[in-house]
Amino acid sequence: MERLRRHPELQAWLILAIPVIFLLIFFMAPLLIVFVYSFLERGKYGGVEWVFTLDNIRRVFDPLYFKTFLRSFYIAIVTTLITLGLGYPLAYFIAKSPPSRRNALVFALMIPFWTNFLIRTYAWVMLLRTHTGLINVTLMNWGIISKPLPLYGNDFAIILGLVYGWLPVMVLPIYAALERLDESLLEAARDLYASSGKAFWRVTWPLSIPGVVAGSMLVFIPSLGAFVTPAILGGGKSLMIGNIISNQFLGAHDWPFGSALSMVMMIAMLIATLIYFRWTKKSELAT
């Protein structure tokens, strides 16, 4: 005990040990297994044969799967942009509300998470269905449209479902950044004759960028890997990369190829993240 007190470093390591061990076991080890499996041959019905091969990696670049990668990226980017467009004003509004109301608003934002995501997604199905969905039936009854709108079983429905699901995750970090913003900086800008638009652009926006980056990542990454939303709201009629990976594990019993797809996706995600960070750093400096 005495020794511990005299060596603050040792203390720090002891405190760190638990999370570090936790991460090593539950984060690094599975990742390593996925990595190793990517280079092995498949077992007949799942599992692996311990024979080295590069075949799985080669198969990832099959045009069919590559196309699906691009499509998934496209859907994830569109989802991120829309959640950003909706989430930023919302976060701004909450941050500028009187402090007494802020907690209640943040709380309200979290309420959807009390219900299982799968159930909420099925609720969207009830709203969006082509012939018996609430939206189409209502619009038809009011005579606003004569033919049902194609709201379900397409990319529109997938993106809608993803935006709905991840919006709160975009709002929270932006709100955290805006809430911390020092009002006196804006006063200073106004004292220096900045219009309110300019003050926002030169002061508020740059200071909120860390929140925007965090929010975008939190939305982009799960959207890219989504597989429940495309299966349910997309009517199962189109594939995202998450569907292909899950099909390899469950349908084709091909664990190594599923692992290879996961690896390549993670690397692609990492590259995209790095580019994004670079880009935001630059624009942060520029403003």
Add this chain to the structure above:
Amino acid sequence: MQRKHLLTLIVILLIAVMALAACGGGKATEAPKQEKPAATEAPKATEAPKPTEAPKATEAPKPTEAPKEESVKPADEIVVYNWSDYVAPEMYDMFTEQTGIKISEDNFSSNEDLLAKLQGGATGYSVIVPSDYTVYIMIEEGMLEELDHDNIPNLKNLDPEFTKLYYDPGNKYCVPYLWGTTGVGYNTELLENPPQSWEGIFKAKESDPWYGRMTLLDDVREVFSAALIYLGYDNNTKDEAQLEEAKQLLIDAKKGVAGYDTDNYEDLIGAGENLLAHGWNGDFLQAADEYGNIDYYIPEEGGTIWIDNMCIPKGVTPEEKLAAEMYINFVLDPKVGDMLGEYNYYATPNKAALEIADPEYKENPLVFPPEEIRAKLHFIKPLGEFESVYQRLWDEVKSAQ
């Protein structure tokens, strides 16, 4: 001060959100980290090859098991790993009353789920309920215990037809639970004349009322079986030209398909969203009870047949195995078998149960198809590594615009 509080609040909320999102969606777990699926399955996968060698070893010293049996007492509690809503409501309580053994149930949603879970090293289950082709795989992979027929005297109640199964002749590893068919269900209020041939489905015209208002199962082997049966080929074919033809048929049919669905299709028929759907007979018949407007048939070219089975996975203790065999014996009781079949609208393989069953159930041609239709029903058989070829063709169908 207040700011600091708020920040911590947000951090905590965020963590809660991520945790909720992770455990919330069941299958929705996917998103944050792709290594997840591998994480649960992988660590033990290195052990997976071992069980394959095991069965040969356990097969030989069978006689040693018999004397031990005397001293073994059944476990107090067993876990049945089953499809959801796939028992009669009173069944478990009845078993506990009779034997004092408690039962709890856990559920899986597909054979693939079940297989991956067990391959990943999940233990604690004493009875599992896989379908025919999955039993075949599990036997081949050495994942199942051999049944001690001395503990299952009710096996005599089984229809002899179900003792000659391609995947387990002589019921060495499993006992059939219920069986059913895959065909077409439709909304009787909105559709008077459903297409009697698969042609009406795969080559639907825009003028057909069901064009754009039908679903196919989101299951590679079921959909390819339907297409191959329509084309007059073996539904377990490994002929790539035939498969290519089936793929093209499915791609051309896609425009007329509202979606690929295995979970919700019968409700969409009942609600009138879709007019017809490719699916399992019991699902349609249960939904017909609820909505009153659903009928089911097998198109003239034929369909698929499947059998779900009770098996005991490797890794159970002798006590659990005995309790599990007692449970299997209990299900084979005529009264219990009848209850189970009538409640679920699936066919029972229990001949003694049929003798006491309600005529309305045992004479229902949708549950027990007549001989001329039975002749047109085919099993989906496991194809080993060739399943990757099916999966790739299916991915092509799915990503076609």
